[in-house]
Amino acid sequence: xxxxxxTELLSGLFxxxxxxxxxxxxxxxxxxxxxFPNTVLVLLAAFSAxxxxxxxxxxxxxxxxxxxxxxxxxxxxxxxAWWLGIKYIGFVTTSVPLFAGLALVxxxxxxxxxxxxxxxxxxxxxxxxxxxxxxxxxxxGIRPFRAPLL
Amino acid sequence: xxxxxxxxxxxxxxxxxLIVLLGVTAGLFVGALPxxxxxxxxxxxxxxxxxxxxxxxxxxxxxxYMGTIYGGAFTAILINTxxxxxxxxxxxxxxxxxxxxxxxxxxxxATIASVVGGVVGVVFLLLAAPPLAQLALKxxxxxxxxxxxxxxxxxxxxxxxxxxxxxxxxxxxxxxxTIGISPxxxxxxxxxxxxxxxxxxxxxxxxxxxFVIPELLNMMRQGRAAxxxxxxxxxxxxRFGGAMRTVFxxxxxxxxxxxxxxxxxxIPGAGGSITSLVAxxxxxxxxxxxxxxxxGNPEGLVASESSxxxxxxxxxxxxxxxxxxxxxPDAVILGVMLLHGLRPGLELFSETGVxxxxxxxxxxxxxLMLIPVGLLGGRLIYQVIMRTPHYFLVPTILVITMLGTYAxxxxxxxxxxxxxxGVVGFGIRGLGLDAAPIVLGLILGTIAEQGYVQTILGGMAxxxxxxxxxxxxxxxxxxxxxxxVIGWTAWPRKHRRKE
Numbered sequence: 001x002x003x004x005x006x007t008e009l010l011s012g013l014f015x016x017x018x019x020x021x022x023x024x025x026x027x028x029x030x031x032x033x034x035x036f037p038n039t040v041l042v043l044l045a046a047f048s049a050x051x052x053x054x055x056x057x058x059x060x061x062x063x064x065x066x067x068x069x070x071x072x073x074x075x076x077x078x079x080x081a082w083w084l085g086i087k088y089i090g091f092v093t094t095s096v097p098l099f100a101g102l103a104l105v106x107x108x109x110x111x112x113x114x115x116x117x118x119x120x121x122x123x124x125x126x127x128x129x130x131x132x133x134x135x136x137x138x139x140x141g142i143r144p145f146r147a148p149l150l
Numbered sequence: 151x152x153x154x155x156x157x158x159x160x161x162x163x164x165x166x167x168l169i170v171l172l173g174v175t176a177g178l179f180v181g182a183l184p185x186x187x188x189x190x191x192x193x194x195x196x197x198x199x200x201x202x203x204x205x206x207x208x209x210x211x212x213x214x215y216m217g218t219i220y221g222g223a224f225t226a227i228l229i230n231t232x233x234x235x236x237x238x239x240x241x242x243x244x245x246x247x248x249x250x251x252x253x254x255x256x257x258x259x260a261t262i263a264s265v266v267g268g269v270v271g272v273v274f275l276l277l278a279a280p281p282l283a284q285l286a287l288k289x290x291x292x293x294x295x296x297x298x299x300x301x302x303x304x305x306x307x308x309x310x311x312x313x314x315x316x317x318x319x320x321x322x323x324x325x326x327x328t329i330g331i332s333p334x335x336x337x338x339x340x341x342x343x344x345x346x347x348x349x350x351x352x353x354x355x356x357x358x359x360x361f362v363i364p365e366l367l368n369m370m371r372q373g374r375a376a377x378x379x380x381x382x383x384x385x386x387x388x389r390f391g392g393a394m395r396t397v398f399x400x401x402x403x404x405x406x407x408x409x410x411x412x413x414x415x416x417i418p419g420a421g422g423s424i425t426s427l428v429a430x431x432x433x434x435x436x437x438x439x440x441x442x443x444x445x446g447n448p449e450g451l452v453a454s455e456s457s458x459x460x461x462x463x464x465x466x467x468x469x470x471x472x473x474x475x476x477x478x479p480d481a482v483i484l485g486v487m488l489l490h491g492l493r494p495g496l497e498l499f500s501e502t503g504v505x506x507x508x509x510x511x512x513x514x515x516x517x518l519m520l521i522p523v524g525l526l527g528g529r530l531i532y533q534v535i536m537r538t539p540h541y542f543l544v545p546t547i548l549v550i551t552m553l554g555t556y557a558x559x560x561x562x563x564x565x566x567x568x569x570x571x572g573v574v575g576f577g578i579r580g581l582g583l584d585a586a587p588i589v590l591g592l593i594l595g596t597i598a599e600q601g602y603v604q605t606i607l608g609g610m611a612x613x614x615x616x617x618x619x620x621x622x623x624x625x626x627x628x629x630x631x632x633x634x635v636i637g638w639t640a641w642p643r644k645h646r647r648k649e
Contacts, residue, residue, distance in 0.1 A: 008312070011581040015318045022325055025342055033335030035606060036599040037328040044321040051314050064580055068371035072576070075370040075544075079363075079569050082552065087562050095552075099545040106541035109373035121542075128546050132553055140201045142557040 001066040009055025015048030071109070078102050090149030092133055099125035154276075157507035161209060161515060169206055170213045170512055174519045177217020178531055182224040182233045183543065189361045191218040192482035194547065196354060197554030204490035205505050209512040211486060215479050216268055216462050216516035220524060223260040223455055224532065228253060236458040239430035243443060243450035250446055258393035261524040263404070263452040266397065267459030268517025270408045271415070275463040275470075275510050282471040283496040289472075291608075292619050295601030296628035298594040301474040303632045304417055306587040307639035316587050317636075323591015324598065326351055333596055334603045346563040354485045354558055355568045356592050360585035361478065362551050363572020369544050390525060396448045397456075403433050403449050404456055411457030415464030415476055429457035463513045470494050470506065473597060478586045481593055 019041055026034065078098055085094025100121040104113060107121075136142045144150075160166070173195070180191035195214045199207035222237030227244035240260065247256035289297060302324070306316030329340045330350025341347040397404060407429040414425045433453035434443040443450050465476025466483070473494035475481040484494070492498060498506045555568045575585050602619070609618025619625060 005580075007581045008314075011315055011318060011578070011583055014578065014581065014583075015322070018322065018325070022340055025340055027339065029332070029337040029339055030335050032603055032607075033332035033337040033339055036602050037325065037339060039602070040321055040324045040328065044318070044325060047314055047318040047321055051318060054314065062582070068373055071370045071373055072367050075367050076573055079548070079573075082548070083562070083566055083569060086552065086556075086565070091553075095549060099549065102545045102548070103539075103541045106370060106373060106544060107539070110541075124542055125545070128542075129549055132549050136197070136553045136557060140198065140557065142197075142200070142553070143560050145556065145562070 002063050003066055004061040004063050006055050006059040007062045008051050008059045012048045012051030012053075012055055015044055015051065019044045019048060071105070074105055075102070086145055086147060088147065090147040091145045092129055092150045095129040095133075096122070096125045099129055153503040154507055154511075157504045158511050160205065160504055160508045161512045166206070166209055166512065167515070169202075169210050170515050170519055171523065173210045173213025174217035174220075174516050174523045175527065175531075177214035177219075178221035178224070178520075178523055178527075179534070180214075181218035181221025182531065183538065186365065186547075187234050187361065187478075188215055188218040188222075188236070189357070189478040189482065190365055190547075191215075192479050193354070193358045193362050194550050194554070196358075196482060196486065197550070197557050199486060200557055204487075204492060204502075205508050207486050207490065208483065208505070208509040211483055212462075212509060212513040213516040213519070215483075216459070216513060216520065217523070218479075219458055219462055220261070220264040220268075220455075220520050222458075223264065224257065224528070227256045227260065227451075228532065236426055236461070237454070239426040239454035240451060240458075242430060242454070243445070243447050244454075246444065246446035247448070247451070252446065255389050255392065255396075256448075256451060257528060258389045258525065259396050259448050259451050260455045261520055261528075262390075262393045262397045263407075263455035264459040264524075265517050265520050266404060267408055267411060267456035268462060268520065269514055270456075271412065271460040271463030272510055272514035272517065274412050274460075275466055275513075276507065278467055279470050279506075279510070280499045282467060283494075283499050286471050287496050289624070290622075291601040291604035292622060292625045293601070293628065295598050295605060295619060296625050296632065297472055297474065298598035298601065300628050300632045300635070301468070301472075302587065302590055302594055302598075303635050305590045307635055312582060313636060313640045315582050316584065319583050319585075319587030320591040322583075323588040323593075324595045325591075326356070326588070327592045327595025328599070333600055346561075349559075351567060351571075351592070352558060352564060353481065353488070353589075353592060355555055355564045356571055357481055357485060357589055358551050358555055359568040359571030360575040360589055362547065363569060364576040364579055364585070366544050366547055366551075367572070367576045369540065390521075397452050400449055400452065403436065403452055406432055406436065407453040407457040408460050411460030412464045414457075415461040416467050417476070425461050426454040426458040429453040459517065462517075463510065466510075470498060473593075475590065475593065478589065481589055484593060 023041055082094060082098050103121045104117065107113060107117060137144050176195060177191055180186050180194065181188065191214055192211050195211060199210050202210065218234060219236050222233035223240045223244065225231050225233040226237040226240035227248050230241050230245040232238045232241055244256045244260065247253065302320040306320040307313045329347055331338055331348060338348050410429045410432060411425045414428060430450050430453045433449050434440050437443065437449055461477065465480055468474040468476045469480045469484060471494065473484065475484055487494065492502060551568065552565055555565045556562060558564055605618050606615040609615035612618060620629065
């Protein structure tokens with residue numbers, strides 16, 4: 001599926017929304033801390049307004065392919081689950097199934113999965129996740145994640 | 151001279167040579183995998199430098215950078231897919247050569263051209279950086295503000311198709327850079343009621359988030375399971391002697407390409423893809439046989455590969471002298487420097503001259519190391535790359551990015567910020583907003599803010615303190631340059647063509 005978007009108008013609106021978000025969260029700070037961000041906010045609003053104007057007057061829609069959008073959403077979901085799992089369960093215990101799952105989702109797009117693929121994915125996940133975890137915690141001396149499980 | 155000798159001795163230690171060798175090999179692997187850029191390679195390798203001292207870390211990343219840019223040529227030649235954007239022009243003649251059964255000849259030529267380009271860039275950096283750093287001492291707060299704005303304008307204008315979108319990206323980066331404690335007022339800003347934001351958004355977190363995660367999401371979207379090969383390596387070995395003769399048989403082409411690469415490299419934001427395309431175009435224009443370009447003419451290959459490897463060291467001139475990254479991968483190098491408490495400028499060369507010059511010399515060694523790694527290990531690297539399933543690559547990179555981001559400050563908030571920025575980065579890429587101006591805005595935010603506020607403080611007696619920014623000659627020259635860049639890039643191309 002393909003969609004046509006006026007990217008200039010949309011990027012202008014995005015810039016304006018961000019400028020508004022920051023503007024209403026300026027808080028009570030003194031002149032020295034406020035003068036630069038205030039100037040940047042004015043510039044951001046000005047560039048956004050110009051983009052909106054250009055998008056309205058002379059915007060040429062850009063065609064974007066939506067193929068694979070489902071995979072992107074799955075990817076974003078996996079990343080969110082990964083972060084939550086690392087925080088509340090453990091790095092290795094979360095990473096191994098998510099690694100294998102993500103690899104299998106991607107492989108499935110190329111063709112049907114065989115039982116052997118599940119085993120290979122799990123094996124590779126164990127080696128990669130375990131290997132990097134060992135390198136970071138034992139070789140590079142990074143403090144492990146604070147979570148109930150490994 | 152004593153400093154140079156000490157620097158050379160420091161990097162000629164066996165463990166340093168091993169770091170260079172491993173860095174070039176790792177860079178070659180990553181660069182040869184389509185979709186993985188040099189910035190991504192450096193960001194991925196960054197956590198592995200945490201256990202190293204400053205020189206070792208910089209040497210490792212410099213070697214990875216050199217290897218990545220060269221590695222892009224492998225897939226450009228063999229499968230007509232540039233491993234990195236810098237190798238786009240390499241596909242034009244490299245792949246036709248591969249299809250004619252001359253893949254090994256093409257790789258050999260690309261290797262020699264890359265080595266020459268890499269060494270030329272390093273020599274220029276060694277000669278130009280210290281005097282330019284001296285010159286940077288003349289820059290006061292007002293000039294530093296305008297230098298930051300000029301750098302931002304250049305990268306904003308050149309990295310995207312639209313000047314306005316580039317400038318919007320730059321302003322976004324400046325704004326993100328203001329999150330956290332103000333560098334002059336010392337107050338907390340834009341924390342949105344979330345205390346972890348008081349520490350600000352780390353440059354490395356933003357780099358990994360904005361450069362790596364969107365690429366991973368893109369790879370998931372494309373869902374490519376493996377690399378499709380249309381041309382193999384062929385039989386026989388690499389042709390070192392023949393490649394040397396081919397590369398040096400057209401010295402004008404080689405010198406011109408290196409010069410083009412060096413000039414463009416100094417301009418922040420121009421990047422390797424522009425460098426190699428311009429050099430390729432000039433090689434074609436200057437050739438006796440322009441019709442053979444695109445059909446397997448080695449001259450085109452030499453132009454592309456020598457110019458993009460000049461850029462590796464060449465783009466570090468503005469980085470090491472002014473703190474302005476010449477290209478996005480340089481931002482990662484800057485991140486490492488800042489992590490080790492090193493600040494670009496004259497101090498880098500006067501106080502830590504051995505380190506600064508050692509880093510530069512090591513890039514020359516990395517360029518020379520391309521010959522054994524590329525020509526001797528090339529066949530093995532090719533086999534590994536062709537057999538690497540893409541579906542394992544994405545989760546592997548995710549594991550490294552998660553661990554690497556956490557390792558920065560042992561903080562899971564950084565991981566969340568990295569992932570969040572990555573998702574936003576992927577979304578805005580669809581709108582035509584590039585990550586490079588945003589990251590540069592983040593880097594230059596502190597320089598710009600300090601220059602801006604200090605200049606205004608000096609002009610408080612004036613009715614409009616901001617007018618102090620326009621007062622001295624150097625500032626005025628920088629303002630004219632900034633306006634000229636915006637004017638040139640904003641002026642519709644069709645009008646320029648007519649003129």
